[in-house]
Amino acid sequence: MAALELSGRVTSQLITRSVGFVPVSMFVADAAMQVSLDATMIVAGCGFALLAGGSLLSPPVRNLGLEPVAGSASVA
Secondary structure (H helix, E strand, O other): OOOHHHHHHHHHHHHHHHHHOHHHHHHHHHHHHHHOHHHHHHHHHHHHHHHHHHHHOOHHHHOOOOOOOOOOOOOO
C-alpha cells in the first residue's frame, strides 16, 4: 500500500492510466469481435471469472474495506 502522503499521487496515476488504456482496449475488443463475437464474449467472461476467483484467494483483496478488530494483529 502507498503511504498516506502519496495517496493523491497514486490515485491520479491510476485514474490517468485507466483512462489512457480505454482506446487501446476498444481497439483490441473491436479486432477480437471482427474475428468472433461469441469467442470474445466467452473469453471475456472467463477472464472476469478467473479474476474474481483469484481475488477470493488473496487475503488483502478479500479484506478490503473491513475495519481491523481492536487489539488484533494486522492482516497480511
